[in-house]
Amino acid sequence: xxxxxxxxxxxLMLMFAQEDxxxxxxxxxxxxxxxxxxxxYGYTFNQARAEEMVHETxxxxxxxxxxxxxNKSFRTWLWTICKNTNLDALDKSKNYxxxxxxxxxxxxxxxxEGALGTxxxxxxxxxxxxxxxxxxxxQREALLLWMNDDLSFEEMGAILNxxxxxxxxxxxxxxxxxxxxxxxxxxxxxxx
Amino acid sequence: MSKKLKEAFxxxxxxxxxxxxxxxxxxxxxxxxxxxxxxLFSPNLTWLISGCATLSVLFIAINSYEAPKKAPFHHKEYVxxxxxxxxxxxxxxxNDNASDTADxxxxxxxxx
Numbered sequence: 001x002x003x004x005x006x007x008x009x010x011x012l013m014l015m016f017a018q019e020d021x022x023x024x025x026x027x028x029x030x031x032x033x034x035x036x037x038x039x040x041y042g043y044t045f046n047q048a049r050a051e052e053m054v055h056e057t058x059x060x061x062x063x064x065x066x067x068x069x070x071n072k073s074f075r076t077w078l079w080t081i082c083k084n085t086n087l088d089a090l091d092k093s094k095n096y097x098x099x100x101x102x103x104x105x106x107x108x109x110x111x112x113e114g115a116l117g118t119x120x121x122x123x124x125x126x127x128x129x130x131x132x133x134x135x136x137x138x139q140r141e142a143l144l145l146w147m148n149d150d151l152s153f154e155e156m157g158a159i160l161n162x163x164x165x166x167x168x169x170x171x172x173x174x175x176x177x178x179x180x181x182x183x184x185x186x187x188x189x190x191x192x
Numbered sequence: 193m194s195k196k197l198k199e200a201f202x203x204x205x206x207x208x209x210x211x212x213x214x215x216x217x218x219x220x221x222x223x224x225x226x227x228x229x230x231x232l233f234s235p236n237l238t239w240l241i242s243g244c245a246t247l248s249v250l251f252i253a254i255n256s257y258e259a260p261k262k263a264p265f266h267h268k269e270y271v272x273x274x275x276x277x278x279x280x281x282x283x284x285x286x287n288d289n290a291s292d293t294a295d296x297x298x299x300x301x302x303x304x
Contacts, residue, residue: 033209037209038202041205047207047210050207051209051210051216054217055216055220059220062224063224113194113197116197116200117197117200120201125204128204129204132205146198147202147205148202
């Protein structure tokens, strides 16, 4: 067990893929299950469905372990499987539109970030969930990835099949959208 | 600042898994393993055996096929058959003539 603790995710996955090391697989499972759960929950805010999606993600890792490319990041591979599993289960036609991502604005000024943080702390959980659900799927995915793990924008880009700059823009737009709706909620006293 | 904002989001997005989340997953994993090991042969081997069997059947069918040969011509039987037909025809003509002649004979009883 001590030996496993020093291994990277890629090494653990290789042990599992090549030697069928179940302990290595379980280690990866326990490491990522909660982050994947939060990410999957953000798609529909349905706990049972999110749990199913996380199970299915790890089952796919098990099924397709031979397809794992050791030259690529395990994290990117895992998150991509999770994202695709969630999208497959969703009705994609509803609001998955490709956005024009030519904006050069990709960062909220720090005061605005601070204001958004305060709004979020004061908001009801259900109100925030409802607002996130109104975001376009591409923005929501970017925001969920951004908040759920220490993924770089390059890694997020690989998962979402977009450039790092495009992902930054999506995150930026998502934050702006959430901020705008939370401000409205504060004025009107609830999500309309 | 970005980290604080992340933490604020995570706090509101936090969702706990149900108590049997792990046990449910490992049950599904066991089913997946059982599904994989229940096969007698690997898929490639199955295809190889099926392909060989199909080709063997086709090979045997092709080799067993005989094109229909031209039936031999039996002259003697042919001549006998012709004579039989001719005789039966002649007989029927003779009978017909007799009945026609009989019809032409006018009996005094039938005279008007």
